[in-house]
Amino acid sequence: MSNHIKQGNNRFLNSRMGFFLLVLFLFWAKTYFAYQTEFTLGAKGALQQFLLVVNPIPAGILLFGIGLYFRGRLAYWFMLIMDLIQSIWLFANIVYYREFSDFLTFGIIKGSGDVQNNLGKSLAEIIHPIDFVVFLDVIVLVGLLIFKVIKIDKRPYKFWNAFALTVLSFVLMFGEYNIANADRSGLLTRSFDNNYIVKYLGMNEYAAFNAYQTEKESQTRAKAKASDLDSVLKYLKKNRTKNNIEYYGKEKGKNVFIIHLESFQQFLIDYKVDGKEVTPNINRFYHDQHTVSFDNFYHQVAQGKTSDAEMMLENSLFGLPQGSAMVSYGTQNTYEAAPAILAQKGYTTAAFHGDVPSFWNRENTYKSWGYQYFFDSSYFKEKPSYSVGYGLKDKIFFKDAANYIQQLPQPFYAKLITLTNHYPYILDKQNQSFPATKTGDDTVDPYVQTAHYLDQAFGEFINYLKKTGLYDNSVVVAYGDHYGISNNHRPAIAQLLHKKSINSYDLAQFQKVPFMIHGSNLQGKIDHTYGGEIDVLPTLLHILGIKDNNKIQFGQDLLSTNRKQIVAFRNGDFVTPKYTSVGSTVYLTKTCKKITPNAKQKKRLEAIQNHVNTELSLSDRVVQGDLLRFYDPKGFVKVNKRDYNYKPSAGLASLKERNAKEHTSLVDENGGKSTMGDYKTDAPELK
Structure with missing residues (x-):
């Protein structure tokens, strides 16, 4: 009986279908092994x-199945070569991921040796012996064929059977995508993190999607030319605003804090x-x-949400109509x-962020923007109880960030991105100290609880x-990045606003988020001017006394007295002090x-409307064509991304070296002693 089974197995492995299934199984095994041991994909839940x-499996069936169309040895060699290519791609990503917590993109590969330059350490230090296990199956399969343990099946394989496998692969891919998109809507259109695409769809599907993205972006970039800037510069010159002498330069030379209040809407103020x-x-x-x-300050984000807010805040350039500019254009573009x-x-x-550096492609984008340091989750102590949803809880995050802030040479520009007040507004009971609302909407009701927790963390900081x-020695900017409650929750929104029902106007006004600038030399007030996130950068620069007349910025100083006060939304809608336009309704x-x-x-x-359309299209032209590479404003030196390495070992060494030269940090001012004794938090996890 056992001999009969053994003979049956041999006959099966000596068939072309048997070899195909063996290659497919070994490819699946090494890929899943890499998922579990080399990548941090964050797969949660059974689905x-x-x-x-x-x-x-679907991509494996497609790629190795092509070999079934060929005859004899060619079919086997094709499958082996395809497996070797897959192994090289997997190996390269393992090495790159170890250094950058992200997957390789074709844009990086094409970028004049950027991969090698980005790898910071020698390859010998980065590569681990275990990495070569991804080539083991290729070696084993070649050995089995050479020593004729597996014999080549020279019989022709039916075309329609091979074709059926090809069709099956596409059916499986389509089904997989639909399941994934149901769990993470906008998976490819928003494409906020390469980890998500690999987690849901796979390494090969990620490669195909990234190749498509890279080619599309390359074509747009290749067609762009310096003269494309002419219309941009003409528009900006026409729309420049005058400085408000009451505020211009009032906080010159001071530190700057940008505190990003996640999903925080204006209605929460005094609520x-x-x-x-x-x-x-x-x-x-x-x-x-x-x-x-x-x-009267509005978020202006589209699919990029948080990344769109950051794009506008730090560049005065709009996000894209689809997807995220930080993901698509953050790595290669000039800013x-x-x-x-x-x-x-x-x-x-x-920049400080209690999540992985790859989210929204921050690891690469921040280098393009000129951030010298990026303190991501790898810099912070992590325990399961310390995190919720998208990363570190705010109270723990602010305290941990303060430890690094005290080491920054002054003056500094520090951006802190909070996370706890992020959909789906989950907070463990030990941190709940505020009653939920009672709209009956399970998504909306806990929103005030996480907002209250964020507020407590903000107060401690x-x-x-x-x-x-x-x-007293800093400008503290706090702003809400985008809505927390989407328009899909109209009955609950009406209850929150104490209205019986709401219309498109109410929803447009619901897009207000807070924007606040604190400085000891500023005369405080509630300013009623209409503006949005695109206006933050010129406003901040003017308060710091930095002229930006030669910069390409689509926003206007919110404190200027000759502002147009036209707030453009990414879909073409707008709000002004006089009119609110939503679709075709005014x-x-x-x-x-x-x-009417x-x-x-x-x-x-x-x-x-013409002004809004022009502003949006010209901003898109700048981003999609990478037009700033053609522009050399006086007094500004283009960023060299190779100057930055955000790995903790490199970042902390650089910070230590800089402090040894400058001696301007808070620790230096405190006689070399830490100030963390001044930080008080009631975070139960730290007790």
């Missing part, structure tokens, strides 16, 4: 784990639930006598971003700044009355 297990303020600390900051706060501008004015520039003296902004425009109003609305 994601299932997709992670099966995602190598109460059961008579209790949701955000008492942020409310005090908002109303402070030295804080300029804007109550004139806030970190680079301030670094060339003597600032130390650093501000207290630390005050105790150490940083508060409202009077002050009264929320829906109108008369001839005079139509003419004005057409002019505004």
